[in-house]
Amino acid sequence: MSQQYTWLHIGLGSFHRAHQAWYLNELIKSGDDSWAIAAGNIRNDSEHTVEALLAQNGEYVLETVSPHDEREYEVIRSIKQPIRWAADLAPLIEAGAAEQTKVIAFTVTEAGYYLDSKFKLIQNDAALQADLNGGHETIYGVIAKILRARTKLADGRVTLLCCDNVRHNGERFHDGLVEFLQLTGQSDLIDWLAQNATTPNTMVDRIVPRPAADLPARIKEKTGIDDQAPVMGETFIQWVIEDNFKDNVRPALEKVGVELVESVIPYEEAKIRVLNVPHAAIAWAGTLQGELFIHDSTLNDKVRQIAYDYVTEDVIASLGNDLIDLGKYRDVVLERFTNPHIKDTNQRVAADGFSKIPAQIQPTLIERYKQGARPAATALIPAVFFVFMEQWHLGKLPYAYQDGIIDEAAVHAMFESEDPVRVFAADKALFGELAGNADFEALLREQVAKARAFLK
Template identity: 55%
Template sequence: MAAQSVWMHIGAGSFHRAHQAWYLHKLIEQGDDSWTIALGNVRDDARDLLERLAAQNGEYMLETVSPQGDRRYEKITSVRKVLKWDSEISELVKQGASEETRVIAFTVTEGGYYLTPEHELDSEQADIRADLKGEICTLYGALTRILKQRMAEGGAPVTLLNCDNLRHNGERFRHGFLSFLKAKEETALYAWVSRQTTSPNTMVDRITPRPTADVAERVKAATGMADRAPVMGESFIQWVIEDDFIAGRPALEKAGVELVDSVLPWEEAKIRILNATHSCIAWAGTLAGLSYIDESTREPAIRQMAWDYVSQDVIPSLTPGTLDLAQYRDVVLARFSNPYIKDTNQRVAADGLSKIPGMVTPTLIACYARGHEPRASAVLPALFFLFLRRWAQGQLPYEYQDGVMQPALMAALFASPDPLKAFTANEALFGELAHQPSFHALMKRTVARLEEWVEETTGQPLTA
């Protein structure tokens, strides 16, 4: 039997358990159990989930559902160790320092990297300042604690693998982390990380809504398992990784992972077409009084907004290329229309302050660069502006979560004489476009048009 290797994953949410854990489970099913997962969390918000998983020896049921309503159930067995949380992340440190741990992977969402629009570490963020003083609020603070211990115990190489929707995610995480170590004056660790780790870029894809109580009920009815930690997702799944693992890797290609030299074509298509469109639909659906992504996508006006954004602005910006982007657009919209997933607008609408600069602004800039006014793309930040205005007025139907939002500053923006001007002039959101009068004028026209659409759709006037 091959020597056991551990894939330690930071981030115990639904996505990891429906995506990366599924791929390693498929290898185990094939008879290759040389890699297993140790799962933990940096923050205390998953303690109850981790305890429930530990009580089930890391096993849980994954329910997948196709657009036709075909539900399938698999018991995922790749999580062999559940790392109990404490304020010092003791078990993460111990496992991460162990030589058997050859990959440290993580899912923390876009806002969890604390990067400016120029992709530099935002050292003004309160969590980053706290971690520079020795606390553990962010991925950077956690990895500093983990890798410092690993270095002290002999320093075996390890791959640091990003599994988030961040453009050039491996490179940008790595630059942010090294910048953090430099600011923290961790000179020896900086040198060690530079030499003894790699950070491949990746592209991950599977829609995984937050599990609701009915998932466990269906799991019990279909399998007989009284699962206290089930997860569900769509039947579609994809994972593309640059093959740059410094300490070995699982035979992921045998489970359907695409190992490539560069993920760029897949990454750009996914971030600009799938991720940005997903958020567009969530913001528009919320404004239209809808709760779910599937019903929002089936609303003709919202579907048209998404279709126009991709067709008129994104595809020309990414052409020529190696992928059939029109086909990808149609597959994405079909996936979003799946009536059985019941993914919420609340979940997808989150973290817009990171999504606009990361997913939308590059297309806006590319359109202007080729002499094309991005009327279709301007709809996305205009929707987000109206969405945030609802937030400022206390009129959203749910709690909005955004990892980089400073509520007092955002409330002050909407209390200013011209909130749209202040929003559009925000360099953190729009970069060089923040200073272009043509972009300001386009946004003003687009917001006015969308205000009319919302009023017509809901029958209620929008209050400015």
């Protein structure tokens, strides 16, 4: 087959290169080269990777490693067009506006959608403010400019594919984009979007740490390849996509192990609650215990118990065990976290807590209260985050905490207030309808006291 279509990916990071690009590479290996990836970034923060890829014709080595130290090395050749960053993002927008581009996918992290607990845009965020005034610092500003250009094409129809850990991610992105277009007076583009684009929900899964400093040397030793942009990931990989591509124009992903389904919801709920939340909890609690790596933190019985109890006591009761055996899934996930060869850092996984609590933890808290339960095991997780952030406030974390939406002044003010736990429990952005609930505040107070015991 000859190449016909472009898959533009926004967010040329390690996860994309170890996940979506791997699947497209599998297709190419099978003899189907009808799709190729163009990829670039909204922000100018990883151009060293882009330059390395350009020097290597887009090729790089992926190292996968199992918990038993079984390593495999593979050259990934699916990224045919690494895109340099430019201040006006013209090269990225031009790639998105090309007629042969039929899928535009993105991994911009949970914080990159700027959604509050009611899934409305956080309009006072500086980046979003810039885009509401014509900028392109967020996924909404960039996609709006790409779609505007696509309206001029003979055939601008396209699939917009969110690949981040946001619940109902395709729907949330769609609604955020529509709100953005409303706020910027682009009602014609809303009408065009309804007729010419789809936004399927997806679930992605593979643990991909930031590449370790010794990875290029190891790859050179094992393969003889001098690679300046390698990536590594665990052996496990999964991708579930709602089969709702515009006009069904898509790569034949089902041939390489992607699950194309009518509804992603059961898979994404299981993954967000059984994998993403325990991952963050282990990173926060492990840090308080003096650990720097996820595998060390998971092997710490006190830390692991937080994750185990949360799934066992609250998640299984919330979701039920009908479609997916959540107890078995929990055990597989915790086993994956103990992989010492991935060397995934608590710093990476601890990031973006102010997005993770409302998006990933709040639903379980609310559901359990509605079921008449008092979700102590779930409440312990934001309590641990509270103590973790208290250490940040005191300047005692062993690394820089990274969060796309943190209001640093407000967090410092909370810890300097007379009753920081009350301020925390009353935060609607974090806890939605539970904010100001007296029983929830009391529960959080009990769990913060328990979380303090993790401090070393």
